[in-house]
Amino acid sequence: MSELRVLCCVKRVPAPGARINVTDDGQAVETAHLGFTTSPHEECAVEEAVQLVETNGGAVTVLTLGPPEAEEQLRYAASVGATDLVLVPIEDGLAAWDPQRTASALADAIQAIEADGGPFDLIMFGNESADSGGFQVGVRVARALGRPIVNGIKGTELDGDQIVARRAIDGGFEVYRLPRPAVLGVKEGINLPRYPTMKGRLASKKADMQVRDIAAGAGGQAMVQLKRPAETVKETRILGTDETAAAAIVDLLEEIGVLGGTQ
Amino acid sequence: MTMLVLLEHDCGEITEAAREALTAARILGDSLGESIDAVAIGAGADDVVDEAGRFGADTVHVVSHDLLTDYGPDAWAEALAQLADDADADVVMSVGTDRGNEVMAQMAARIDAPFVANCTEIDTDDDPWSVTRVQWGGSLLEDVTLTADRKLVTYAHHAVAAEPADAAGDATVETFEPDLDESVTVTMIADRDVLSQGITLSTSPVVVSGGRGVGSADAFAPLEELAELLGGVVGCSRAVTNNGWRPHSDQVGQTGTRIAPEIYIATGISGAIQHWVGAMASKRILAINTDPEANMVSKADYAVIADLHKVVPAISAEIRRRRGA
């Protein structure tokens, strides 16, 4: 079998801690004191791609559409094994990129990359992006490219020309068999992503990054504002400050009727 | 004008999400002055008609074809898209489960229309619609406008509690046979692997969870013991799965499992927003943490400010003592 060409699409998002704050104009998440990351689903997609290529030979390309700073997320992917980095730079914020617009630009970018470097055997998306969570960009891109996609994938395996993909459901898996080239929407749990090594970090600084300018028109979903959900402030009852609190805890368990357990 | 409501079912077994979809559709139908045209696709579709009627469907479109033997995103979306054309639908809606969102995204891609996933409120007074939807798995809300001739939306799973209709009657059955070819079977389920039956993280009445504060894989043994005494299961935070201490199937949160137990016992977990959204539907939360300022503590109903390594075994010991063992 010839070498595998795998592409992963990742999105730069803020990494909030205990709460998410919104800017006064309601147009964005307040990021003044935040770092940035990608969705764990996408981190796992990159890891899965790197593992597939380690076993079968080939190369992993990572693509993002975002502000110039999204280079940070591409370099991170390079530090854990991706070799080719592609940035589709945008000038307006990602909030202006509704799912249709994003997908149309990504599909154009992928076609341009494939025209230069050859077709991808497999394209991987996160199941949903961490922030806007539209649950659709991967599906739209796959459709535009005329390739099959299944979402929610927590296991992959190559079987000759087929990709066996497993989707987790409560208490088991659904198994799909897709011909290549194929597209998958991946969920966290498919693997345990590695941490970058020192060598990986150094290599990532030197990795080549292509910049591709792509234009796309807005779709039919337009953001008006972000807002925080109503919060119910509760009084926390402190049951103790050492292990003697066990008595009060078991009283509570008894009261709510969960002490039945295995007698 | 017609509003289609896609019902999720697994080979004839109707899902709670389908009941939610019909409940939400009644609200939407009222504001639009449209009746409820439910859609059941593929093998077993006939079996959901009665239940759909009970939850307010006026009509159930039973969609069948020799190729519609099981679930597949392309097969379902293609069939739904053809029915929408046939019925001249102006709205197609469902609930944002894995399948619900996948089929709607597939349908949207087919007709290059917008699809608004995981809505909590929909205002149809004006066109474009004003819609509130979920971001960050529920930690944040977004108001959007939706401009489209055929509007595709899902309600967020659990945003509407399923309730039977007051004036439920028998639904009229209409059959529809889409024009399909073999290409739609490429993404159809080829096989199923059943792993476990019985209680899982998402259904357990008690979840005893550990975070980074637990310290190691071995140190989960006391949590497992307590969970077993209570007939519950062990959960964890992402810090724990990232360290390889527990499998991802134990992870609670935005990219893990959403839980709704009678009681959630969260030990050594700080309560980051992405963890919280997975735990917030719990009826009661007990946090055990050395840090009184931890977000998990301030959001919990009950808290013990102490070392989990001492408190957790003490709870198990106290349960045993009371049971006289």
Ligand SMILES: Cc1cc2nc3c(=O)[nH]c(=O)nc-3n(C[C@H](O)[C@H](O)[C@H](O)COP(=O)(O)OP(=O)(O)OC[C@H]3O[C@@H](n4cnc5c(N)ncnc54)[C@H](O)[C@@H]3O)c2cc1C
């Ligand atoms: C897009 C995205 C999605 C994510 N999805 C998830 C998700 O699904 N689930 C999830 O959990 N996280 C998720 N995260 C990660 C999340 O942001 C946090 O990093 C993670 O939840 C932290 O885990 P933790 O609370 O165990 O660790 P920490 O934040 O390090 O907290 C450890 C806690 O243990 C306490 N502690 C330490 N020692 C003891 C002791 N001996 N006894 C008692 N208490 C002690 C400390 O006081 C502290 O509060 C996601 C992040 C992103 C960006």
Ligand SMILES: Nc1ncnc2c1ncn2[C@@H]1O[C@H](COP(=O)(O)O)[C@@H](O)[C@H]1O
């Ligand atoms: N701006 C972007 N750049 C690259 N990939 C993206 C972008 N937005 C979304 N994606 C990919 O599409 C998946 C689904 O996104 P969404 O439809 O927003 O939930 C994500 O997990 C990413 O893999």
